[in-house]
Amino acid sequence: MKLFGSPGSPYVRKVLVAQYEKNIACEFILDRPSDPQTRVPQYNPLGKVPVVLLDDGQSLYDSSVIVEYFDGLGSGARLIPDSFVERIKVRQGEALGDGIVDATVALTHDSRYTKDTDPHSTWYQKQLLKINRGLAELESLVKKNSFCYYNQFSLADICAGMALAYLDRAYPVLNWRHQYPGLHTYSNLLFLRPSFIKAYPKET
Ligand SMILES: N[C@@H](CCC(=O)N[C@@H](CS)C(=O)NCC(=O)O)C(=O)O
Structure with missing residues (x-):
């Protein structure tokens, strides 16, 4: 494979x-x-x-x-739960993380081609709002728990981590750790997982 x-x-x-x-x-x-x-x-x-x-x-x-x-x-704990209700929640978390990434790609990558890089433009602000509303939703999910749903690591956490790590790399001026302290604490633990360390090697 x-x-x-x-x-x-x-x-x-x-x-x-x-x-x-x-x-x-x-x-x-x-x-x-x-x-x-x-x-x-x-x-x-x-x-x-x-x-x-x-x-x-x-x-x-x-x-x-x-x-x-x-x-x-594979082996190891399920990333997508079997139970219908839990699976739908986790899939929703996936959509949230993916959606934050899509808005970040639009702002930082696609805008170079469309030349829509003016941070005051309606389009730019719309993408930024998607990111901030998405982060606020993630913050509310992890406020009391170590993970997005059911206090158990799942695909939703993979996608949340993907979104946060991508913001660090592609749009560091957002400084999400400062704005979202719950996500800061959450990501500190998440990024210590061996899978994240391997998939996100320190960039030189
Ligand atoms: N929904 C797709 C998104 C994949 C995607 O956008 N990949 C980008 C790289 S991050 C790509 O291959 N872009 C090249 C292109 O669109 O031509 C997925 O989840 O796999």
């Missing part, structure tokens, strides 16, 4: 954390979709990473599908 991706991609890191949590053996193949030689569209018609190539030639995308596959295949 092979995972194609670029190490800086938040979605690739989401899948890597799940891979390490579930003790899955999967070879990492460095492939940037922006590279003209990329093989990604052979395996994902959308041309996005992460994509997993299975030994029988089948491919899996996107990150949500890959994490569910790893969760079913």
Whole structure:
């Protein structure tokens, strides 16, 4: 099994954390979709990473599908609970983390191409609001608990951590630790997990 991706991609890191949590053996193949030689569209018609190539030639995308596959295949505690009610909550947490990342990508990456970089523009403020409302919601989830739901590590925490780590890297001026002290405490513990340490190596 092979995972194609670029190490800086938040979605690739989401899948890597799940891979390490579930003790899955999967070879990492460095492939940037922006590279003209990329093989990604052979395996994902959308041309996005992460994509997993299975030994029988089948491919899996996107990150949500890959994490569910790893969760079913690997060992260790479930990342997506079996119970319907709990699963829907955890999936909602996934959507929240992914949504914060999408707004951050729009602000910091896509805006370079659309040239909509004026922080006072309506568009820019709209993305910023999505990030801040998302962080406020996450803060309320972790106020009394170590994890987003049921005081148990799940896919929701992988996505929350992915969003916070991506903000640190792509949009550090937000200084979310100062604005959201509950998330600061939460992330201190989360980022100590071996899976996070491996998926988020110190950047030089
Ligand atoms: N919803 C997708 C998002 C993946 C995604 O946006 N990947 C970006 C890298 S972070 C990408 O491959 N972009 C290249 C492109 O869109 O052409 C997932 O969860 O896997």
